[in-house]
Amino acid sequence: MKNLLALIGLISLFAPNAFAASATPLAGAAPLDSATLLADVRTLSAPELAGRRTGSEGSKMAQVYIARRFEQIGIKPFGANYAMPFAFTSLRGQVKTEYPAALNLVGHIRGSVHPERYMVVSAHYDHLGVQKGAAYLGADDNASGVAAMLAVAAYFKQNPPQNTIVFAAFDAEELGHHGARALVKAAPFPIANVALNLNFDMVSRNDKNEIYAAGTRYTPSLKPLVAKAAASSSVKVRLGHDSKVPGAPPDDDWTGQSDHAVFHEAGIAFLYFGVEDHADYHQPSDSFEKIDPTFFAEVARLLVSAAAILDQNLDTLK
Structure with a gap:
């Protein structure tokens, strides 16, 4: 109860309706409420949520917040609610750990032209x-x-x-992409009708003012669509990190580095946006204060533009 009351306090303090929209976008860029964007990050990374480890009280608090935001926005659940519970076993070395109560949050906005075709927009x-x-x-x-x-x-x-857009907040990515595996295995929609997974993982800071889009090597028809979105952004969009480069370390290829890997394994095209690792990656210092608000807002506009362009061109992917 104490943690739930803390979350209610966080929602009251950082709720999107407590902020006005800010930051003027570039000409041709997608509109964005940057204050809401920052409010969401600040709430989800608050100390009260204690790092949102799968199965923890902090994870449950994050689930409540995300479900509330889904409802505020008007995302529709596939059933009675957004919750998609699943269980899995994590094997690290010789240590086996059971996770009986993991949870994805999944909803959708129905397509107006091709409701039977899907794009999954995801983030863990x-x-x-x-x-x-x-x-x-x-x-x-x-x-x-x-x-x-x-x-x-x-x-x-x-x-x-135009197409039905599925929004998936995945659990247990850090433990081996288990949330994505659970969705692909038991999706509440025809997984065979998914044309693309658009996945976001680490998109709020970079000293070079750049972000990578990975996945175009596997689906070259994505390249002009990424270029179109990048044309109206002040952020440099790089293609790469989706192939094994001779002499490069194994983790230079991001094909298997986040939840899009599961869609790729299932034969579904993916486009993954993320920054390169920084000094605070997987450190306690990866805090809200380290986020670059200007960069993050511009990246979010880029991602909104990319999603809109992809939706209009899903039938061109091959």
Whole structure:
């Protein structure tokens, strides 16, 4: 009860309707309420949520907040609510851990032209929790991706998509992409009708003012669509990190590095946006204060634009 009261206090303090929209977008850029964007990240990475480790009280608080935001935006559940519970076993070395109560949050905005065709927009909300007494708050990884996903949802609610857009806040990415696996295995919609997974993971800070779009090597028809979205952004969009480069470390190829990997394994095209690792990656110092608000707002506009362009061109992917 104490933690639930803390969350209610957080929602009251950081709720999107407590802020006015701010920051003027570039000409041709998608509209964005940047104050709401920052409010979402600040709430999800607050110390009270203690790093949102799968199965923790902080994770449950994050679930309540995300479900409330889905409802505020007008995302529709596939059933009675957004909750998609699942269980899994994590094997790290010789240590086996059972997770009986993990939870994805999944909803949709129905397509106005091709409701039978789907694009899944995803971001994982879990992080590393508390380790050796230190809370790993996970602001960039990946409260930022969840906030960007919510911004995309808000755009499509005001601008109905041609295709049905599924919004998935995944649990247990840090433990092996288990949330994405649970959705692909038991989706409440025809998984064979998914044309694309658009995945966001770490999108709020970069000293070079750049972000990578991975996945175009597998689906080259994505390249001109990414270029079109990038044309109206002040952020540099790089293509890459989706192939094995001779001499490069194994983690230079991001094909298997986040939830899009599960869609790729299922033969579904993906486009993954994320920044390169920084000094606070998987550290307790990955906090809200380290986020670059200007960069993050511009990236979120880019992602909204990319989602809109992809929705209009899903039939061209091959």
